[in-house]
Amino acid sequence: MTMSHAVISCxxxxxAACEAVLADIDQQGIDTITCLGDLVGYGPQPNEVIELVRERSIPTCQGCWDEDIIDGLNACECSYPxxxxxxxxxxxxHWAAERIxxxxxxxLASLPMTLRRDRLLFVHGSxxxxxxxxxxxxxxxAALERVETAGAETLFCGHTHQPYVRELSEGSIRVSVQTNGNHNDSEQAMTLPMRRIINAGSVGEPRHGSTxxxxxxxxxxxxxxSVVKWSTTSPKPVKPSLRRDYPRCSPGV
Amino acid sequence: MQNTWLITGPPGCGKTTWIRDSFLKHQGTCAYLRLSGSEQDGLQQGHNAGIDSTWLQDQIPELLDLRTTAGAPRPTAPRLLLIEVQQFQPPTSSGPDGIDPQVLRQLEVFNLRPDRSLHFGLDPELPHEDVLDFKRLESWHRNLQGCVWDPNSLSSFWFELVNGAYGDVYRAKALMNMPDGRSFLCNWMVSQQSSQFLPLEAVEPPAGRPNRTSHLVVQGRALDPAGIESTIDDCLLTDDVLELHQAPLRDRQHALQSNG
Structure with missing residues (x-):
């Protein structure tokens, strides 16, 4: 029997998208789910999404939006596309900070920056x-350096909203150390086994050329x-009461 | 001798593309005229914003647009005149008798009488892949003259527009200005797999807001004009930001000229 686990992010x-994706994962009989953060931002139901993740006790690491909301910053500090x-x-x-x-x-403040399971590392950005x-x-x-220095074989990340699987094979890192005033560098090289970066994309705000x-x-x-692309084109409608005070932060809601 | 053909068809069937291809194949002088079609119950006409005419004149600079050159003296008589009309249903009969009376009245103003009338979906010499039978159609448009888009924002907005974020969009066509002076024809039809983004040949210098046709026309069902307007406003560049985009481009152009 194989042991599959699902990774969701953003x-x-x-x-509506979260419920649809979790139902799809449940239908496959997958019990282990890991979330890479960014529970809030853009969409109209931040409390409901947080509560869904809490109810299902999904191990979750902290995303950039989660961090900035609790820090009281008025915007995510990431560069916008x-x-x-x-x-x-x-x-x-502004809208979410007032309502969460x-x-x-x-x-959100209690969420860890990283989660680790054996040689699998789960992070939001890097x-x-x-x-x-x-x-x-x-x-x-740079990619290999991020995975190797974190002591992982496979790094799961999100943040970009674009899913991908990247294999880093036949890598080697050469390190040259030069101490102050001493020009006799000590140099070390190590050859690395294959490492992987797996980006889960986004459940709530996909940006991979499809909805x-x-x-x-x-x-x-x-x-x-496997990267699963799940159509959430017929989500439950957002409550009219929510529509009235919700600014247009995301299309179609 | 002048050939005067009336080309009719529903929105997005490929009228303008077929007309462009016909002009490019024609050896003599070419002329174009776009007329308004009749509205029918529940079927609104797409606004004639000059997008087709601007695109054709960009592609074929010597093209005569009868709407703008009708009163001017013409050095040579047009040899091929193609008249474009958006028309949802095929004519009841072929030939002049089948021409919509409203179109006939407009033709009289220009003293024109077509010697051929071709309808997409009816005449086999026209392509028919994108001929759809619309039952209900709303139309919305916005004049964007002088407006310049943040390119990445335009990409997001267009993706949202044609993927149902603002209602069921069946047809969207636009001319959009970029900060570097280029203009793009953005073209979407629900029957097509993807949108077209075609750069115009004519490029304005990156110095302020261009004064040329820029317009968005959308046709579909349950459209959300307020949502479209709101997103457009978030995508358009202010004077200050436009200058931030254009100043380095001008510097680069000056440097190239100095070195050249």
Whole structure:
């Protein structure tokens, strides 16, 4: 019997998408789910999404939005991909910060930056920061450095909202250490086995060229990984009372 | 000799593309005229904002647009005149008798009488892949003259627009200005897999707001104009931000000229 687990990320207060994705995971008989954070932001139901994650006791690490909301910052400090995203992001922050309950803020504050299971490491952005983007085309050296220095074989991340699986094979790191005034460098090189970065994309705010929510399923035994794109095109409608005071922070809600 | 053809068809069936291809194949002088079609119960016409005419004139600079050149003296008589009309239903009969009376009245103003009338979905020499039978259609448009888009925001907005964030959009067409002076024809039809983003040949210098046709026309059902407007406003550049985009481009152009 194989042991599969699902990884979700960037839920962004989109309750309908979260419910649809979790139902899809349940239907596959997958019991272990890990969440890579960003429960809030953009979408209209931050408290409901936080409470859903709490009810289901899903191990979750802290995302950049989760961190900034509890720190009282008026915007996520990450660079936005466009003027539109920046303006929506600022509005969503103000709106969500006023509405997230104190109890839920305490929960967000309690989330760890990383989760680890054996040689699997789960982070929101990178092992260094919730705000760092591990983009699929970043240099192989930098990517390998992030995985290796965190002591992981497979690094699960989100943040970019674009799912991908990147294999880093035949890597080596050469380190040269030069002490003050001493020009006799000591140099060490090590060859590394294959490392992987798996980005789960986004459940609540996909940006991979389609409106489908994404998550990944990973088989602990074989290492097989699949990116699941799940259509959430017929979500439950947002309550009219919510529509009235909700600023347009995300399309279609 | 002048060939005057009336080309009709429902929204998004490929009228303008077919007309452009016909002009490019034609050896002689070409002229174009876009007329308004009739509205029917529940079927609103897409606003004639000059998008088609601007696009065709960009692609074929010597093209005569009869709407703007009708009163001017013409050095040579047009050889191929194509008249475009959005028309939801095929004509009841072929030939001049089948022409919509409202279109006939407009033709009289220009003293024109088509010698051929072709309808998409009816005449086999026209492509028919994108001919859809619309039952209900709302139309919305916004003049964007002088407006300049943040490019990444335009990409997001267009993606949302054609993926149902603001209602069921069946057809969207626009000319959009970029900060670097380019303009793009953005073209979407529900029957197509993806949108077209076609740059115009004419590029304005990156110095302020361009004074040329820029417009968005959307057709569909249960459209959300307030939502579209709100997002557009978040995508358009202010004067200060536009200058931030354009100043480095001007510097680069000056440097190239100095070195060249």
């Amino acid at each position: 839920l962004h207060a989109n309750l 466009s003027q539109l995203a920046e303006r929506r992001g600022h509005r969503a922050h 309950t104190e109890d839920n803020k305490v929960f 092992p260094n920061s919730q705000h760092e983007y591990l983009l699929p085309d970043m240099s192989a050296f 489908k929510a994404t998550y990944v399923v990973h088989d602990d035994d074989s290492g097989a990984v």
